Amino acid sequence: MNSGGKVACFGEAYNSGIYGAEFLGGLWTPSNWTTYGALGGTVSNNANCTTQAAGLLVCGAIGELDGAFYADVYNGSSWAGWVKVGGTGIGIPVCGALGTGKVVCIAMGVNNRLTSVVGP
Numbered sequence: 001m002n003s004g005g006k007v008a009c010f011g012e013a014y015n016s017g018i019y020g021a022e023f024l025g026g027l028w029t030p031s032n033w034t035t036y037g038a039l040g041g042t043v044s045n046n047a048n049c050t051t052q053a054a055g056l057l058v059c060g061a062i063g064e065l066d067g068a069f070y071a072d073v074y075n076g077s078s079w080a081g082w083v084k085v086g087g088t089g090i091g092i093p094v095c096g097a098l099g100t101g102k103v104v105c106i107a108m109g110v111n112n113r114l115t116s117v118v119g120p
Contacts, residue, residue, distance in 0.1 A: 008057055008074070010047050011036075018047045018061060020074075039072055039079055047072075050095045052103050058120070060085075060093040060105040069093060069107050073120065087115050 007023040019036040026032045039047070039059065049059040057074040061082075069089050070082040089107030097103055098118070106116045 008049065010039075010049060010059065012047075013038075018059070020049075020059075039082070048093050048095045048105070050097050050103055052097065052120070053101050058095060058103045058105075060095045060107070062089045062091070062093065062107065067110070069105065069115075069117065071105065071119065085117055085119070087117070089115065 008020055009023070010018055010020040013019055018039045020039060021036045022034045024032050024034065047059040047061040049057055052058045052073070055076040059072045059074070061070050061072075062068070063070050063084070066084075067088045067090070069085045069087050071085050072082045073080040085105075087107065088110050090110055091108050093105050093107040095103055095105040102118055102120070104116055104118050106114050109115045
């Protein structure tokens with residue numbers, strides 16, 4: 001989360017949902033982690049996430065039903081909800097912070113060409 005030693009981890013569930021938990025800092029013990037919570041939506045692979053700015057996290061994933069790229073933003077207390085960005089991708093997208101308050105995400109297209117988007 002890029003603030004106060006916080007870290008977020010994500011995984012894909014057997015039902016194609018993405019779940020995440022936040023490490024709150026301090027000792028590396030179970031009591032310093034939040035409970036895994038669902039981000040909602042149905043995706044075909046794991047999400048890839050990066051910090052947008054201190055306390056803001058952006059995740060990108062490929063939708064299971066339409067193969068489009070989706071993004072979701074976490075503000076430190078709640079998720080905005082998946083927003084369809086568009087395009088058609090396969091596999092796990094890669095997202096990275098640009099250091100300008102923006103994020104770039106790259107996904108492999110069905111034509112074996114990389115596609116990128118900058119936001120939000």
